[in-house]
Structure formats: C-alpha cells, structure tokens
Amino acid sequence: MKKNKISKKRLEKGPVAIIECPEKIPCNPCVKACPKEAIIIEDSLIETPKIDYKKCVGCFLCIPKCPGLAIFGVYYNYTKNESLLFIPYEFLPRPKKGDILWGLDCNGKKISKVIVEKVTETPNFNHCAIIQIRVKKKYFDKIRMISYEKK
Ligand code: SF4
Ligand code: SF4
Known part of the structure; x- marks a missing residue:
C-alpha cells in the first residue's frame, strides 16, 4: 500500500x-x-484518499467516520520521547487509562508496549471509540492496533 507521505516538519508542527x-x-x-x-x-470515487497536510488541523473528526478503521491520528511531539497515537477501536471491553497493552502493526505483529492515555467514545454508527496511546516516537508510523492482552 502506498502511503500518503508526511513531512517531518508537518509532524513536528x-x-x-x-x-x-x-x-x-x-x-x-x-x-x-x-x-x-x-x-x-x-x-x-474508487481512488484511495489523500490528506492535504497544509489543511489538516488534527481535529480527528474523520477517525470514527471511516468504516474501514483506516484513519489514525498522531501528535508526534507529545513528550520528549513519546508520540501520542489516536486509534479507532470497535471492540469491547474498552481499555482504560493507564493500561499497559501491546501495540501491534497492521498485520497484528507485536511491536512494543504502549500506555493508554485516554478513551473517547464517539456517537458513530459502528460504536467506534478513539483510543489515545503513548508510544515510543520511533513507532509512531508502525503501531496501528492494540492488543488487550496485558501480559
Ligand atoms: S477531519 Fe481529519 S483530515 Fe480533516 S482536519 Fe480533522 S484530522 Fe485533519
Ligand atoms: S472512509 Fe475510510 S475506507 Fe472509506 S475511503 Fe475514507 S479512509 Fe478509505
């Protein structure tokens, strides 16, 4: 899959x-x-979407509207060493703030432990929540799912 590449400058903004x-x-x-x-x-209409990074303000209203759970959010400079990822999540039970879970890549491979920062329910048709997770900066572009397996 071809990614809609984002510049480091925009990430840091x-x-x-x-x-x-x-x-x-x-x-x-x-x-x-x-x-x-x-x-x-x-x-x-069948072409895949792209983001105009000059216009995106990081409101994340788009995340729960995607039926394919294909939109994520990133706050790259959340802390010195961590990024905050915003992940769409349909499963129950929901994780809770402070949970330490596995962050997985898009193929389900375990990448690194992550910390749940916030869980926001949305009024969307698919009962999608947005889970905010703290990840090591080097994994911001890799972790795309969480596993409820705490371990
Ligand atoms: S809806 Fe999504 S793409 Fe549009 S400004 Fe908000 S975060 Fe960016
Ligand atoms: S809503 Fe989701 S699945 Fe549909 S085109 Fe947009 S990103 Fe792709």
Missing part, C-alpha cells in the same frame, strides 16, 4: 491525521467528515 486506506473501493465518508476539506479523493 502538531496533531495531524494519517490515512492508510488499503483498497480501491467506492467510499468517501472521510471526505465528507473533514470540516477543512483536507481529505481528497482525486479523479474517481
């Missing part, structure tokens, strides 16, 4: 969305969800 939409399907709730018109699908 503040919270921003990342889209990793894997398949060409006729779908565009992400485009409609963005109040800044920062999400673009060019040419045809």
Whole structure:
C-alpha cells in the first residue's frame, strides 16, 4: 500500500491525521467528515484518499467516520520521547487509562508496549471509540492496533 507521505516538519508542527486506506473501493465518508476539506479523493470515487497536510488541523473528526478503521491520528511531539497515537477501536471491553497493552502493526505483529492515555467514545454508527496511546516516537508510523492482552 502506498502511503500518503508526511513531512517531518508537518509532524513536528502538531496533531495531524494519517490515512492508510488499503483498497480501491467506492467510499468517501472521510471526505465528507473533514470540516477543512483536507481529505481528497482525486479523479474517481474508487481512488484511495489523500490528506492535504497544509489543511489538516488534527481535529480527528474523520477517525470514527471511516468504516474501514483506516484513519489514525498522531501528535508526534507529545513528550520528549513519546508520540501520542489516536486509534479507532470497535471492540469491547474498552481499555482504560493507564493500561499497559501491546501495540501491534497492521498485520497484528507485536511491536512494543504502549500506555493508554485516554478513551473517547464517539456517537458513530459502528460504536467506534478513539483510543489515545503513548508510544515510543520511533513507532509512531508502525503501531496501528492494540492488543488487550496485558501480559
Ligand atoms: S484530522 Fe480533522 S482536519 Fe485533519 S483530515 Fe481529519 S477531519 Fe480533516
Ligand atoms: S472512509 Fe475510510 S475506507 Fe472509506 S475511503 Fe475514507 S479512509 Fe478509505
């Protein structure tokens, strides 16, 4: 899958969305969800979306609107050593603030332990919550899921 590459400069500027939409399907709730018109699908509805990073303000309204759970948020400079990731999560039970869980890559491989910072429920059709997790900065672009297995 080709990623919509983001510059280090934009990452360091503040919270921003990342889209990793894997398949060409006729779908565009992400485009409609963005109040800044920062999400673009060019040419045809089946093309995968891209983010205009000059327009994205990191509001993350788009995250729970994606039926494919393909939108994430990142606050790269959350602390000196950690980024804060915003991950869509449909499962129950929800994790809780302070839980130490496994962060997984998009194939389910364990990457590193993460700490749950906040859980926000959304009024979305799929009962999607947004889980904020603290991750080591080097994994901001790798961790995309959490495993409830605390271990
Ligand atoms: S985070 Fe907000 S501004 Fe950025 S793409 Fe998503 S909805 Fe648009
Ligand atoms: S809503 Fe999600 S699955 Fe649909 S086009 Fe946007 S990113 Fe892809």
